Amino acid sequence: MGSYLRPTSLPEALAALAATPRIVLAGGTDYYPARVGRPPEDDLLDITAIPALAGIAETEEGWRIGAATTWTEVVEAPLPPLFDGLKAAAREVGGAQIQNAGTVAGNLCNASPAADGIPNLLALGATVHLASASGDRVLPVAEFVHGNRRTARRADEIVTAIHIPGPKRAARSVFLKLGARRYLVISIVMVAAVAEFDEDGTIASARIAVGSCSAAAVRLPALEAALAGQRPDPALVAEAHLAPLSPIDDVRASAAYRRDAALTLLRRAVEALR
Amino acid sequence: MRSPAERIAFTLNGAGVEVHAPPATRLADLLRDTLGLTGTKIGCNAGDCGACTVLLDGRQVCACLVASGQVSGREVVTVEGLAKDGTVSALQEAFARNGAAQCGICTPGMLMAAADLLARTPQPDEPAVLDALGGVLCRCTGYRKIVEAVLSLGETAAQQAPAAGRAVGARLRHPDATQIVTGTHRFGADALPEEAFLTLRAVRSPYPHARFEIGDLAPLFARFPGLVRVLTAADVPGQNLFGIYPTGKDQPVLAPGLVRMRGEAIAALVGDAETVAAIRDDDLPITWGVLEPVTFDRALSGDAPEMHPHAPGNVLIRGRVKAGDAAAALETAPHRAAVSVETGFVEHAYIEPEAGYARRVGERIEIVACTQTPYMDRDELALILGVTQNQVRVIPTATGGGFGGKLDLSLQPLVSVAAWITGRPVRCVYTRPESIASTTKRHPARITAEAACDAEGRLVAYRFHGDFNTGAYASWGPTVANRVPVHATGPYAVPNVLATSAAIHTTDTPAGAFRGFGVPQAAIAHEALMDMLAERSGLDPLAFRLRNAIRPGDATATGQVLEHAVGMAACLEALEQRWQALRAEAEAFNRAQNGAIRRGAGVACMWYGIGNTSMSNPSDMTIGLARDGTLTLYCGAMDIGQGAKAIMAQIASDALGIPVASLRITEADTDLTRDAGKTSASRQTFVSGNAARLAGEDLRRRILALANAGPEARIVPVPGGILIEDGGRSIPLDLMRHAADSHGDALVGEGRFDPPTTALDADGRGIPYAAYAFAAQVAYVEVDTALGTIKPLRIVAAHDVGRAVNPTQVEGQIHGGIAQGLGLALMEEFFPGRNENLHDYLIPTIGDIPPIEATLIEDPDPLGPFGAKGIGEPALIATAPAILGAIHHATGVRITRVPATPDRVRAALLAAGAAR
Numbered sequence A: 001m002g003s004y005l006r007p008t009s010l011p012e013a014l015a016a017l018a019a020t021p022r023i024v025l026a027g028g029t030d031y032y033p034a035r036v037g038r039p040p041e042d043d044l045l046d047i048t049a050i051p052a053l054a055g056i057a058e059t060e061e062g063w064r065i066g067a068a069t070t071w072t073e074v075v076e077a078p079l080p081p082l083f084d085g086l087k088a089a090a091r092e093v094g095g096a097q098i099q100n101a102g103t104v105a106g107n108l109c110n111a112s113p114a115a116d117g118i119p120n121l122l123a124l125g126a127t128v129h130l131a132s133a134s135g136d137r138v139l140p141v142a143e144f145v146h147g148n149r150r151t152a153r154r155a156d157e158i159v160t161a162i163h164i165p166g167p168k169r170a171a172r173s174v175f176l177k178l179g180a181r182r183y184l185v186i187s188i189v190m191v192a193a194v195a196e197f198d199e200d201g202t203i204a205s206a207r208i209a210v211g212s213c214s215a216a217a218v219r220l221p222a223l224e225a226a227l228a229g230q231r232p233d234p235a236l237v238a239e240a241h242l243a244p245l246s247p248i249d250d251v252r253a254s255a256a257y258r259r260d261a262a263l264t265l266l267r268r269a270v271e272a273l274r
Numbered sequence B: 001m002r003s004p005a006e007r008i009a010f011t012l013n014g015a016g017v018e019v020h021a022p023p024a025t026r027l028a029d030l031l032r033d034t035l036g037l038t039g040t041k042i043g044c045n046a047g048d049c050g051a052c053t054v055l056l057d058g059r060q061v062c063a064c065l066v067a068s069g070q071v072s073g074r075e076v077v078t079v080e081g082l083a084k085d086g087t088v089s090a091l092q093e094a095f096a097r098n099g100a101a102q103c104g105i106c107t108p109g110m111l112m113a114a115a116d117l118l119a120r121t122p123q124p125d126e127p128a129v130l131d132a133l134g135g136v137l138c139r140c141t142g143y144r145k146i147v148e149a150v151l152s153l154g155e156t157a158a159q160q161a162p163a164a165g166r167a168v169g170a171r172l173r174h175p176d177a178t179q180i181v182t183g184t185h186r187f188g189a190d191a192l193p194e195e196a197f198l199t200l201r202a203v204r205s206p207y208p209h210a211r212f213e214i215g216d217l218a219p220l221f222a223r224f225p226g227l228v229r230v231l232t233a234a235d236v237p238g239q240n241l242f243g244i245y246p247t248g249k250d251q252p253v254l255a256p257g258l259v260r261m262r263g264e265a266i267a268a269l270v271g272d273a274e275t276v277a278a279i280r281d282d283d284l285p286i287t288w289g290v291l292e293p294v295t296f297d298r299a300l301s302g303d304a305p306e307m308h309p310h311a312p313g314n315v316l317i318r319g320r321v322k323a324g325d326a327a328a329a330l331e332t333a334p335h336r337a338a339v340s341v342e343t344g345f346v347e348h349a350y351i352e353p354e355a356g357y358a359r360r361v362g363e364r365i366e367i368v369a370c371t372q373t374p375y376m377d378r379d380e381l382a383l384i385l386g387v388t389q390n391q392v393r394v395i396p397t398a399t400g401g402g403f404g405g406k407l408d409l410s411l412q413p414l415v416s417v418a419a420w421i422t423g424r425p426v427r428c429v430y431t432r433p434e435s436i437a438s439t440t441k442r443h444p445a446r447i448t449a450e451a452a453c454d455a456e457g458r459l460v461a462y463r464f465h466g467d468f469n470t471g472a473y474a475s476w477g478p479t480v481a482n483r484v485p486v487h488a489t490g491p492y493a494v495p496n497v498l499a500t501s502a503a504i505h506t507t508d509t510p511a512g513a514f515r516g517f518g519v520p521q522a523a524i525a526h527e528a529l530m531d532m533l534a535e536r537s538g539l540d541p542l543a544f545r546l547r548n549a550i551r552p553g554d555a556t557a558t559g560q561v562l563e564h565a566v567g568m569a570a571c572l573e574a575l576e577q578r579w580q581a582l583r584a585e586a587e588a589f590n591r592a593q594n595g596a597i598r599r600g601a602g603v604a605c606m607w608y609g610i611g612n613t614s615m616s617n618p619s620d621m622t623i624g625l626a627r628d629g630t631l632t633l634y635c636g637a638m639d640i641g642q643g644a645k646a647i648m649a650q651i652a653s654d655a656l657g658i659p660v661a662s663l664r665i666t667e668a669d670t671d672l673t674r675d676a677g678k679t680s681a682s683r684q685t686f687v688s689g690n691a692a693r694l695a696g697e698d699l700r701r702r703i704l705a706l707a708n709a710g711p712e713a714r715i716v717p718v719p720g721g722i723l724i725e726d727g728g729r730s731i732p733l734d735l736m737r738h739a740a741d742s743h744g745d746a747l748v749g750e751g752r753f754d755p756p757t758t759a760l761d762a763d764g765r766g767i768p769y770a771a772y773a774f775a776a777q778v779a780y781v782e783v784d785t786a787l788g789t790i791k792p793l794r795i796v797a798a799h800d801v802g803r804a805v806n807p808t809q810v811e812g813q814i815h816g817g818i819a820q821g822l823g824l825a826l827m828e829e830f831f832p833g834r835n836e837n838l839h840d841y842l843i844p845t846i847g848d849i850p851p852i853e854a855t856l857i858e859d860p861d862p863l864g865p866f867g868a869k870g871i872g873e874p875a876l877i878a879t880a881p882a883i884l885g886a887i888h889h890a891t892g893v894r895i896t897r898v899p900a901t902p903d904r905v906r907a908a909l910l911a912a913g914a915a916r
């Protein structure tokens, strides 16, 4: 029989998960759409009443985005330019209703190939903090997301927060999303880029990730290397840099188009870093 | 199983409430089913449509995605909470005043999204409005009047009720505006039987083509005690076949062992709501024998098994219109052009999924459901139940959009059979995937066409063939096949024409009626050819169209000479200045920069015959005068958001000579109103409007005769009766001598109108329609040639409507039609089994519709009521070709496969070497 728990503390939640497997419920914007025409009948653990999971805070190493943080909270938080890309993504997730309920962590845990948050988190060098009754662990996003709807999360674990390291130098970020309509649209391709700059305006380091072009969003190490030490210049982006991508044909677009559009978006993203 | 009920306490519309419910229940269901607040609508249950938008702690959320447990201790505001002390809010008033609601199913969601915005930003700009309302879909309005309403909030332009005889031409608001903006308008899923009822869920085929057998159901009944019946084909009491045409009844209510389409109902579970929802299709003992699908390609190649005995070679029907000798004229003409066009399935995507119930009342059945055509429903249901038409009563609910998709039966036969057999009321609400998978679509078309003109750019010949994928069942396939050849040339005078069509059966979703019946697809071909021939003859595209525009005295391809009300040239002339300006603006923009972004302007024309093609399609209306002076229009014409209710009232009251506010309306109910035909073919204003006019004139004559008054006398409704003012005298009308009929009316005016047409001969010669509407539209777009994305920047439209009975509604139809035309052009294509939801099937959002300038040409039609013609379908037809023309102007590349999705546009640009 489906049961519903809405604990108000993390230990309670972890104890519940240790006792029986449950589906974690946050904003519900991925959970409910997957069950159209069916009454919700799973054992649920609603994590939205746990204060320890709320809010965005600056830490010694950078920032902490609590697991219950919604996209709207990201948009409204006073954050440095490092987060411009994530904020741009937040403004383009679904419509306002989805942004008000959906969480960044839920987007990550759902691990859709088209999740707009994941390329940004990859580009931000984010880590995923997991907790369970038997202990905590921290994984880089790339190790957390394994593929289409597959993550490293064990059934007894909750993602408690996403941590973003503070940049060592001046940093800028961009996010470009391509969809077939203005609002409420799943990305055909998206690109997130974060770069740290030396004082002379050259790129000290860059992290660039592409989503919707493989089972899980990936970074493009060759492109990142090509940009290091250079001023942002779209001409530095070469087709060969797209090697890690493996796009597919679906109702939204063809694989060939995805590869082609990714190249254009990457060039535009680099241009926007200027 | 559901989670057990728990106590949930929260603040709802300012007052504390406490409910016992399973906390995982969607808030939308809690509000509607447990708390009875049906103002919050459900269009998808998946976050995709926003119809369920409510405020949670002041922020808009989709109530279908919120667990009821999450609102504990918090504040929820629904549309029912917007009006205070019986007075609607300024926002609600702005929606009512601006015509921001058509069918009204999206309105509660729109209002809540706007309320969220306005609480934070009392004076928003347009981008802020778009961002705030971006999560609510509207399929009717094209959004522009919604944006205007939110931006106009401060304004208090008082609307004056039109005086007697002045209703036609007035911007009368929707007669149901107050119910719509307060959430009390009752749609299919809002109507519940008073008695305890059963719920029905259809079990549908996952395969497009298969044989099946259903095994022993006893274990299923044992496992689910709440299951009352499982209906199968054998349970249908009458004929287990339905369809639009008397000769096209080929679709089973429940498939008898063979399915011809995915989503076809094979059984119906009837029981309590929880049980039928809990049963998985896999729980039924069904054995499938999967057959090879009959695709469009396979059916066209002739190498497919025949699907129906009535369709040899899988050809349901062919259409043909011939004038002169097209082949010979094409041969010798100085300029020639040819084009092939391909279009896909398009889903109506009305925001209200099909819903309703049936109940048995003695030896009669009552069906309360959303529909576009109560009388056809009645007649078909009588056949299915094996009863007489008098035994069937159809009481339509408000219908949350239709666009042709609610002309065919959907849940009505299922609930009727179930209620008939069980004797208990039976309700059914389609899910969004079920609605998309099982109901009709726009026909995919494959068209080849050629046209030729002389050295001066005058059209001499047009040859056209269109194959239309009509899917598994006949539905409206014959209408498309007949209508298309008549309209194939577009609104131009062409002496030599050969236009042919075929509707082809496949194992795809049935294609039926969708705003325009194939004409929008054909218009893409004729407008591409006009652009090409204009270029070849060295003429501006608009000038070329003007030179060839059909004018009074010209004959159509069917040989019909159009004498009056031919506003094609007037539409083009009205656009000329804006056309030149936008062409120049695009060219200046393209000269000024060399990047990936190019702009272009395109123009397109359309014409549309009002009413059925060469077939009788009468409407009957009556107006009753009760002894106490109450005047009632019995209006069988369904208002599905297009505005028939206001139109009929405006026309009838002017014909009668009374203020429109004095006329009550009894809406369609097959027991109370007469047959006013179906809401399709853009016929209600023209056909039913004429019936309403005749009924008004008839009642006026009877009243004046009774009062011995002259024809100029005024009929003045006063409390308790009617005064007749004639010359200087004012006499009360004495109705007491007259017996009242079953409606309580002492006098009744009757009106009947059937448009005068003639049959078409074997060459398609004759008079298919009594009136035609005309339009031209200019699209101004921006193309990102590197990504293949298209952004429409502006649409300028001129429509010859004869007479705008209600200009706000006419503009609303134009805006909504343009939005659907834009969807057809750029994003909408349904693939059976692949995008049966509003997540992957994309329709335009509020951010996709550019500013629209609409000019109304009023060239009164001598046959139209007060000169009016139709606008419903004409609004959509020119948009897609205008956008495609604009893409060509911007890039030099002509796209002929729609929708022009980014990948297709980019591929076409690369192939043509036109990408940057």
Ligand SMILES: Cc1cc2nc3c(=O)[nH]c(=O)nc-3n(C[C@H](O)[C@H](O)[C@H](O)COP(=O)(O)OP(=O)(O)OC[C@H]3O[C@@H](n4cnc5c(N)ncnc54)[C@H](O)[C@@H]3O)c2cc1C
Residues within 6 Å of the ligand: A023, A024, A025, A026, A027, A028, A029, A030, A031, A032, A033, A047, A067, A092, A093, A094, A095, A098, A101, A102, A103, A104, A105, A106, A107, A108, A109, A110, A114, A115, A116, A117, A153, A157, A158, A159, A160, A184, A185, A186, A187, B046, B047, B048
């Ligand atoms: C109309 C619509 C439009 C959308 N548009 C977009 C879009 O443009 N871009 C995009 O990327 N996404 C989009 N989404 C998807 C969705 O809104 C996002 O992925 C959202 O961020 C999910 O967050 P949530 O809190 O609602 O997740 P939930 O639905 O609550 O959960 C999602 C999954 O993650 C798990 N989970 C959630 N939180 C945790 C946790 N802390 N620990 C462990 N597991 C957890 C859940 O068990 C579930 O499997 C859209 C959804 C809808 C309905």
Ligand code: FES
Residues within 6 Å of the ligand: B041, B042, B043, B044, B045, B046, B047, B048, B049, B050, B051, B052, B053, B062, B063, B064, B065
């Ligand atoms: S019903 Fe909730 S978004 Fe459609």
Ligand code: FES
Residues within 6 Å of the ligand: B100, B101, B102, B103, B104, B105, B106, B107, B137, B138, B139, B140, B141, B351, B400, B401, B641
């Ligand atoms: S008025 Fe918006 S969907 Fe009908």
